[in-house]
Amino acid sequence: MAALPYPQDLKSLTSLRFLAAFWVLLYHFKDHLGLGLGRIGLVADGYLGVDLFFTLSGFILAHVYLEAVSAGRFGYVGFLKNRIARVYPMHLAALVAMVLLYAGATALGAGVGSPEAFKLSDLPAHLLMIHAWGATPAVGWNFPSWSISAEWAAYLMFPLVAALVLNTKRAGLMLGVALALCAASFAALSNLHQVLPWVGRDFSQMTAQIGALRIMPSFLLGVALYNFGRTHAARAERAWPIVYLSTIWVVAVATLNLWEGLTWFGLAGLIYGLAETSRHQRDGAFAGKAFVFLGASSYALYMIHLPIDIVWFHALERFGITETSSTALRLGALAGVFVVCVAAAAIAYLWIEEPARNWIRKLDLPKLMPSPARQPSSAQSR
Structure with missing residues (x-):
């Protein structure tokens, strides 16, 4: 018997995007104000929120386009136009914000970081x-945008990734291979500098040099996970237990300081379990309008948090809020930056990201092949 199909709008996964972005922000803010957040395992592993985004991206794109690829109805030009509409407006807006911030700070004689991170020659x-x-x-510039560059590489490769997954007759085997590749790639990153010295040992240097390679195992995992899930539905009463157990797995790996490569098994289970809650219409709070909106605006949150980070924490220093301030004051200041980021992201999503995306999608571009019948919801077209 065929599995119950996924609904068009996977609201639980949209909401999960907000949690992924929040995880990354915790990681990026952990060293401010001397609160010692970096000693918390889950916070220290927050950079893996980007890999959760990569896997979600593969899963959602497969949800929207895999059937069209299988049926020979996939339109590559239309697909890339939709991808540009999805990521480029906020990428450009955040980049402009960083250029203006750097120019203003330089004019005022206030530093925002190493000049090497803000070279005009890197802008093209x-x-x-x-x-x-x-x-x-x-x-450099808007540092988190390295992952958008990696996403763009994955978008260009999507037809090949989809074909690879579809041509593997055993979906479970392909999923296992993808999980193994994620774990193996993580292990390889730790020692890659010994084989390829030019990639560097510093994480920021590695993401610039091989970010386009780093995304591929996670992206493949997302596509393979969807292909597995569309024919292997969990029973309705097991959907949330899968989510809970997967969450416990991720927290345990981080808290017990286990090898981070094990996290992928929990992330895959989390995505699969939440997709099953949507399949069986048991999304719960994850289908709430507020949570779904936060997920929809999570890309803007991710893209604009760096300029807010710079302005906020420099302002705190000017007002005398430092590592020597009371714990309550420092915690309040940290909570404040999250509130500002979420509010700014909502504004950017409504006033920049969504209008620009709709405008680009309406542009009349030549079609090499018909577009897929399934259309992504605005919240899930990442």
Whole structure:
């Protein structure tokens, strides 16, 4: 008997995107104000929130386009137009914000970081979204956007990834291979500098040099996971237990300081379990309007948090809020930056990201092949 199909709108996975972004922000803010957040395992592993995004991206794109690829109805030009509409407006807006911030700070004699991170010669690579392809020596300007460059590489490769997954007759085997590749790639990153010295040992240098390679195992995992899930439905009463057990797995790996490569098994289970809650219409709080909106605006949150980080924590220093301030004051200041980031992301999503995306999608571009019948919801077209 065929498995119950996934609904078009996987609200639980949209909401999960907010948690992934929040995890990354915790990681990026952990060293501010001397609160010692980096000693918390789950916070220290927050950079893996980016890999959760990569896997979610593969899963959602497979949800929208895999059937069209299988049926020979996939339109590559239309697909890339939708991808540009999805990621480029906020990427450009955040990049402009960083250029203006750096120019203003320089004019005022206030530093925002190393000049090497803000080289004009790196801007063309950022504008073309190739700055994680080895086109720049290290991350710069809007640092988190290296992952958008990596996403762009994965988008270009999507037809090949989809074909690979579809041509593997055993979906479970392909999923197992993808999980193994994720774990193996993580292990390889730790020692890659010994084989390829030019990639560097510093994480920021590695993401600039090989970010386009780092995404591929996670992206493949997302596509393979969807292909497995569409024919292997869990029973309705098991969906949330899968989510809970997967969450416990991720927290346990981080808390017990186990090898981070094991985290992928929990992340895969989390995505599969939440997708099953949507399949059986048991999303619970994850289907709430507020949570889904936070997920929809999570890309803006991820893209604009660096300029807010710089302005907020420099302002705190000017007002005398430092590592020597009371714990309550420092915790309040940290909570404040999250509130500001979420509010700014909501504004950016409603006033920049969504209008620009709709405008680009309406542009009349030549079609090489018909577009897929299934259309992504605005919240899930990452």
